[in-house]
Amino acid sequence: MPITSAKGRSADSDRRPEAADDAEPIMLELVDEDGRTIGTAEKVSAHIAPGRLHRAFSVFLFDDAGRLLLQRRALEKYHSPGVWSNTCCGHPYPAEPPFVAAARRTGEELGLAPALMREAGTVRYNHPDPASGLVEQEYNHLFVGTVAALPDPDPSEIAETAFVTPAELDALREKYPFSAWFMTVLDAARPAIREVTGDAAGW
Template sequence: MTTDTATGGPGPANETVRGEREPILLELVDESGTTTGTAEKLSVHQAPGRLHRAFSVFLLDERGRLLLQRRALTKYHSPGLWSNTCCGHPLPGEPPFAAAARRTGEELGMAPELMRAAGTVRYHHTDPVSGLVEREYNHLFAGVVRAEPRPDPEEVAETAFVDPAALERLRGEAEFSVWFPTVLDAVRPALRELAGSADW
């Protein structure tokens, strides 16, 4: 197992966990999802990108509506864009499920219910604005939420609950993260099962 702590490039190369001074390290993985080492967060997302572990959370309310978030304008990656309920990266050694639950609480001030694994998906996308690369082995989670979100403004600019029709309208009017279409398509079977509806 190797460790790469190179930061590279200008800007928030030394982005840190709140209250900490050390750079955030992410897990590098191979094509089967086996951990191969760690590398600093921003360097992993710089071209050509390095395959690393990530997670995406999709939560439905009791009416079967999906909770979306619009990323804070101060985010270094995809600021101001709409995306799924929560997404991020486990810390090295942190189980993806635990990371997904932790970050949902930190970003949205809420705890998901009945959250379960909904498969994995690999993708390689480049953000057209920043040039940052998303080359991820993404663990998908779907669940239910019964509380109103209380978003951290440093993480989330806005939230919305949308049914499938409202989501399609919003996708025609607003910009979404480059990874959103891929993870949404991959998680649709789990959303249909949770909602008890084929609409998703």
């Protein structure tokens, strides 16, 4: 299971910055328990305990051997820094379709486009982050797909990447911390993952 460090690719200058003191505030969609939009909130404020329920997405991409692409979040991230997590996760801008947001952020963070990406349902969760004290209250749209190219990650977002089998994932989880939401979104996406990767991949 090779782990690849992010190199010196600079962030996409055309995208809105995720965090900067002089940047326009990043706004999220607030939703009700059924996923209906009820308003907006600034990104960090939506995560301050006890958290406000907001729209999010999680992406799981697999190579042609059925291995899952993981990322280790950059140490500079304001939330859950330095932990391993799924291929990509984030928040749509207000009124941005989750599928569009998922494809956009996959390109921005990992420098690649999925060969295939499909919807895999939704999951609602409440996960405090012990390290930061922030809380993930999310209505999360799940996406599963395949990728043919190697990632070229933005080092301001991602420290390392790895393609893993289920057994390698188990070993990695025993050795390193993962995001608080990782197993929740992985378990929710498993039916779609099995359809995409086939039984032999073992997911």
